[in-house]
Amino acid sequence: MAERIFWGCIIAICVLMSIITTEWMFNDYLEHQTATLITIEQRQRNQGERGLPMPVLVICPKNPDSLKYNLILKDINRRLPRMDRVTIGRLISFAIAGGRF
Structure with missing residues (x-):
């Protein structure tokens, strides 16, 4: 008790x-307490358009198995001929990891 x-x-x-x-x-x-002031302004763009630009839509593969590593390696090697294979491999790995695959 x-x-x-x-x-x-x-x-x-x-x-x-x-x-x-x-x-x-x-x-x-x-x-x-804090005061927050939010002002929304509509501005003209240089091209004469009004309003906000449309959002960009990027479609990426959902799984890394759909990437063709050899084709990407050849494409980077063609565009950047002075880059060695190790650096290209690291660049591809960084791009895949940065893409949250």
């Missing part, structure tokens, strides 16, 4: 402290 009273007191103290801490945090939040 004494053990139940002890743990009941511990739980009551923890609940009381959590209520007090929540009240302190809520009061601190109310005392330190």
